[in-house]
Amino acid sequence: MARCVGVLALQGAFREHVAAVSRLGVAAREVRQLKDMDGIDAMIIPGGESTTMGKLLNEWQMLQPLRERIEQGMPVYGSCAGLILLCRVIENSDQPRLGVLDATVRRNAFGRQVDSFETDLAMPAIGPEPVPAVFIRAPVITGVGPGVKVLAEVKGQAVAVRQNNILATSFHPELTPDTRLHGYFLGMCGS
Numbered sequence: 001m002a003r004c005v006g007v008l009a010l011q012g013a014f015r016e017h018v019a020a021v022s023r024l025g026v027a028a029r030e031v032r033q034l035k036d037m038d039g040i041d042a043m044i045i046p047g048g049e050s051t052t053m054g055k056l057l058n059e060w061q062m063l064q065p066l067r068e069r070i071e072q073g074m075p076v077y078g079s080c081a082g083l084i085l086l087c088r089v090i091e092n093s094d095q096p097r098l099g100v101l102d103a104t105v106r107r108n109a110f111g112r113q114v115d116s117f118e119t120d121l122a123m124p125a126i127g128p129e130p131v132p133a134v135f136i137r138a139p140v141i142t143g144v145g146p147g148v149k150v151l152a153e154v155k156g157q158a159v160a161v162r163q164n165n166i167l168a169t170s171f172h173p174e175l176t177p178d179t180r181l182h183g184y185f186l187g188m189c190g191s
């Protein structure tokens with residue numbers, strides 16, 4: 001189990017992730033600058049605006065060090081904008097990214113009318129009961145490399161994936177009381 005999970009706190013819905021991890025009895029630290037990453041053994045990248053977060057990561061010289069930590073095996077979980085930042089290919093965009101997840105993502109993929117919605121999602125990796133999932137201007141994954149496992153889909157499109165130490169969801173589990181997804185992530189953090 002992780003001793004301390006960093007939650008990227010430059011922008012977006014980071015407080016809810018801190019709360020979810022804390023509810024599971026694990027220490028969480030808001031990461032605002034490079035030195036905040038010292039001593040963390042896992043990282044969560046929250047939802048928000050991926051272009052802003054990528055730009056800030058770049059400006060604060062955190063993008064490359066964070067990429068290296070992930071490539072060296074540090075577990076990372078990205079939700080929504082966090083998922084976008086993890087992906088290697090972002091359709092029609094050259095925005096800054098970590099690019100560590102061998103997948104292609106389409107931003108704002110659910111269109112205007114259904115911009116935001118909530119659904120119960122089958123996700124066998126988490127457990128037999130469906131996961132309550134909140135989608136807010138959410139992306140979908142439109143392509144994955146051979147090392148990427150799809151964990152959940154909406155209308156045949158991937159919305160949760162895992163590649164070794166990298167977990168990513170299009171939706172926001174931190175906005176619901178269900179902590180199973182965070183529990184699954186902490187389970188990826190070893191003992």
Ligand code: GLN
Nearest residue numbers: 047048049050080081137
């Ligand atoms: N649409 C946002 C983006 O592209 C993501 C939305 C979210 O994180 N809830 O960055």
